[in-house]
């Protein structure tokens with residue numbers, strides 16, 4: 481696995497940083513292979529979590545940058561797996577592992593605390 485510098489994934493790219501190959505969120509296969517390459521996929525017998533091992537925010541959610549914006553790993557992983565997240569809905573982790581993006585561990589629910597979440601583009 482290729483280690484990438486993760487410290488600046490959620491902020492502006494510093495001057496002089498070579499551009500990474502851009503990732504299109506519309507290309508679901510590319511998103512899934514990008515996420516898989518940066519995760520530990522546990523067998524079902526061991527909990528079955530697909531655990532993001534790159535940058536996580538202090539809130540514990542995995543983040544990556546695509547199309548110039550920070551993205552939640554679990555939200556984009558779910559959408560790339562064929563899931564749909566309606567406006568105003570949030571994605572809850574049934575497994576309580578916030579770094580996990582296994583679609584079968586995720587549940588789309590209404591926001592219980594409106595306004596308290598970071599307004600990341602979906």
Ligand SMILES: [Zn+2]
Pocket residue numbers: 527528529530575576577580581582585
């Ligand atoms: Zn999980």
